[in-house]
Amino acid sequence: MAYSTIPKSSSYFNTKIYTGNGSAGHSITGVGFQPDWVWIKTRSDSNNHTIFDAVRGVTKRLRSNQNNAENTSSGVTSFDSDGFTVGTDSAGNSGTMVSWNWKAGGGQGSANTDGSINTTYTSANTTSGFSISKFVGTGSNATVGHGLGVVPSMYMVKKLDSSGSWGVYHKSLGATKSLFLDLNDTGGTHIDYWNNTEPTSSVFSVGTSSTMNYNNQNMIAYCFAEKKGFSKFGSYTGNGNADGSFVYTGFKPAFVMIKRTNATGDWGIFDNKREGYNDETNRLKPNSSDAEEDDNFMDILSNGFKLRLTSSSINASGGTFIFMAFAEEPFVSSNGVAATAR
Numbered sequence: 194m195a196y197s198t199i200p201k202s203s204s205y206f207n208t209k210i211y212t213g214n215g216s217a218g219h220s221i222t223g224v225g226f227q228p229d230w231v232w233i234k235t236r237s238d239s240n241n242h243t244i245f246d247a248v249r250g251v252t253k254r255l256r257s258n259q260n261n262a263e264n265t266s267s268g269v270t271s272f273d274s275d276g277f278t279v280g281t282d283s284a285g286n287s288g289t290m291v292s293w294n295w296k297a298g299g300g301q302g303s304a305n306t307d308g309s310i311n312t313t314y315t316s317a318n319t320t321s322g323f324s325i326s327k328f329v330g331t332g333s334n335a336t337v338g339h340g341l342g343v344v345p346s347m348y349m350v351k352k353l354d355s356s357g358s359w360g361v362y363h364k365s366l367g368a369t370k371s372l373f374l375d376l377n378d379t380g381g382t383h384i385d386y387w388n389n390t391e392p393t394s395s396v397f398s399v400g401t402s403s404t405m406n407y408n409n410q411n412m413i414a415y416c417f418a419e420k421k422g423f424s425k426f427g428s429y430t431g432n433g434n435a436d437g438s439f440v441y442t443g444f445k446p447a448f449v450m451i452k453r454t455n456a457t458g459d460w461g462i463f464d465n466k467r468e469g470y471n472d473e474t475n476r477l478k479p480n481s482s483d484a485e486e487d488d489n490f491m492d493i494l495s496n497g498f499k500l501r502l503t504s505s506s507i508n509a510s511g512g513t514f515i516f517m518a519f520a521e522e523p524f525v526s527s528n529g530v531a532a533t534a535r
Contacts, residue, residue: 197421197422197423197444197520198320198420198421198422198423199320199321199420199422199423199520202422202423202444202447202519202520202521202522203225203447203521204225204226204296205226205295205296205318205320205321205323205423206293206294206295206296206321206423206447206448206519206520207224207225207226207294207447208291208292208293208294208447208448208464208465208466208467209221209223209224209276209291209292209294209466210236210289210290210291210292210466210467211290211292212288212289212290213235213279213283213285213286213287213288213289213290214286215281215283215286215287216281216286217267217270217280217281218270218278218280219278219279219280219286220273220276220277220278221276221277221278221279221292222273222275222276223275223276224275224276224277224292224294225275226274226275226294226296227272227273227274227275227276227296227299228247228272228276228277228294228295228296229246229247229248229272229295229296229297229298229299229300229316229325230244230245230246230247230294230295230297230323230325230415231244231245231246231269231272231277231292231293231294232244232257232292232293232294233245233268233269233279233284233285233290233291233292234290234291234292234477235283235284235287235288235289235290235484236288236289236290236291236467236475236477236484236485237288237289237484237485238287238288238484239482239483239484240283240284240287240288240482240484241256241258241259241284241482242256242257242258242284242477242479242482243255243256243266243268243269243282243284243285244256244257245268245269245277246297246325246413246415247272247297247299247300247301247316247325248297248301248302248314248315248316248325248326248327248413249263249327249353249413250301251269251270251271251272252265252266252267252268252269252270252280253265253266254266254268254282255351255353255413256375257359257374257375257479257480258375258478258479258480258481258482259375260356260357260358260359260375261356262352262353262354262355262356262357263353263354263411263413266280266282266284266285267279267280267281267282267285268280268282268284268285268286269285276294277292277294291464291466291467291477293448293462293464295321295323296318296321296323297316297317297318297323297324297325298315298316298317298318298324298340299316299318300316301314301316302314302315302316302317302325302340303315305317305326305337305338305339305340306338307336307338307339307340307395307396308335308336308337308338308395308396309335309336310328310329310330310331310335310336310337310399311328311338312326312327312328312337312338313327313328313329313411314326314327315327315338315339315340316340317339317340317341319340319341319342319343320420321420321423321424322341322343322345322417322418322419322420322423322424323341323415323416323417323418324339324340324341324415324416325413325414325415325416326338326339326340326413326414326416327353327411327412327413327414328411328412328414329409329410329411329412330352330399330403330405330406330407330408330409330410330411330412331406331408331409332401332403332406332407332408332409333401333406333408334388334398334399334400334401335388335398335399335406336396336397336398336399337396337397337398337399337414338395338396339392339395339396339397339414339416341394341416341418342394342395343394343418344391344392344393344394344418345392345397345416345417345418346363346364346417346418346419346426346517347361347362347363347364347416347417347426347517348361348362348392348397348414348415348416348417349361349362349374349414349415350362350399350404350405350412350413350414351412351413351414352403352404352405352407352410352411352412353410353411353412353413354407354410354411355407355410357403357404357407358373358374358375358376358404359373359374359375360372360373360383360386360402360404360405361373361374362386362387362392362397363380363426363515363517364426365426365427365428365454365515366380366454366515367391368387368388368389368390368391368392368398369382369383369384369387369389370382370383371383371386371387371405372452372454372515373480374460374479374480375479375480376480377457377458377459377460377480377506378457379453379454379455379456379457380454380455380515383402384400385400385401385402386399386400386402386404386405387399387400387405388400388401397414397416417517421443422443422444422520423444423519423520424517424518424519424520425442425443425444425516425517425518426515426516426517426518427440427515427516428454428513428514428515428516429513429514429516430511430512430513430514431500431507431508431509431510431511431512431513431514432500432508432510433503433508433509433510433511433512434503434508434510435501435502435503436501437491437499437500437501437502437503437508438499438500438508439494439497439498439499439500440497440498440499440500440516441496441497442496442497442498442518442520443496443497444496444518444520444521444522445465445493445494445495445496445520445521445522446463446465446493446497446498446518446519446520446521447464447465447466447519447520447521448462448463448464448465448518448519449462449463449464449491449493449498449516449517449518450462450463450479450516450517450518451463451506451507451514451515451516452514452515452516453505453506453507453509453512453513453514454513454514454515455512455513456505456509456512458505458506458507458509458512459478459480459481459506460478460479460480461476461477461478461490461506461507462476462477462478462479463475463476463490463491463493463498465493465521467485474489474490474491474492474493475487475488475490476488476490488502488504489501489502490502490504490507491507498518
């Protein structure tokens with residue numbers, strides 16, 4: 194059996210739960226690395242998802258459940274060697290909280306000239322398959338360098354200077370279609386989003402849509418490439434049964450995000466930290482400010498996940514769904530130790 198390319202998954206992705214105290218300078222430690230992308234959500238109350246990254250810089254906030262332009266917030270005031278520091282913004286520092294943390298290239302990065310649009314900054318981690326690229330749109334069909342060295346399986350693009358939805362490319366849908374992270378829409382046909390062109394090992398394509406490539410406006414792209422034993426991007430068909438579909442990932446998941454694509458349905462994020470045992474995998478919805486939903490959505494297993502709820506948004510009979518998943522540990526790690534279910 195082939196081993197994971199990343200023996201210690203938590204060096205590149207980790208979920209950290211914490212309790213907010215409403216005070217400035219609240220240090221969140223225990224992430225295990227200095228994160229370049231921090232996604233935060235209040236679990237206990239209705240509040241916005243907030244997203245910060247090292248390329249745009251601290252205090253620069255986006256919200257996955259809204260199409261708002263980037264604004265300034267005290268949500269994250271520094272990226273630290275073992276986590277991050279939050280300020281007084283209630284969306285990052287009030288009640289019970291969860292943060293999902295990724296490591297890119299370390300810091301702001303540098304310009305990438307692979308595409309017809311040169312990025313202002315690209316911070317890329319070729320080991321874990323994650324990059325952040327900031328670029329200025331042209332309004333014309335174009336390519337943008339992602340810095341991963343392999344073909345990305347999924348990416349999210351957001352306009353920064355004015356309102357606009359989050360466009361999501363997923364390999365299971367292809368370049369003629371797009372999802373929207375802030376909406377519960379189906380995977381509709383949008384040829385002008387990705388220029389009907391699949392990504393390559395050096396670039397992804399954007400079309401003439403003002404959502405993905407607004408002329409003379411700043412844009413941000415988060416790109417993910419699949420890495421054996423660490424990340425998986427794919428699709429599955431639901432069965433509408435509490436003895437639900439099993440989805441093989443090749444590792445014990447630490448994070449799973451799901452979206453139905455043949456009908457409307459909320460996005461769902463599940464992780465291994467908020468409850469920590471089967472079958473209590475609570476859901477947060479990237480397209481909604483809702484508090485955490487307490488239900489038995491899925492089992493997290495040693496080699497994938499199994500749906501345990503008949504909800505139409507994760508397991509409708511005959512429904513098609515896409516997912517992205519990151520590992521807690523590979524099914525068999527490089528030291529030969531087999532992962533176990535929770």
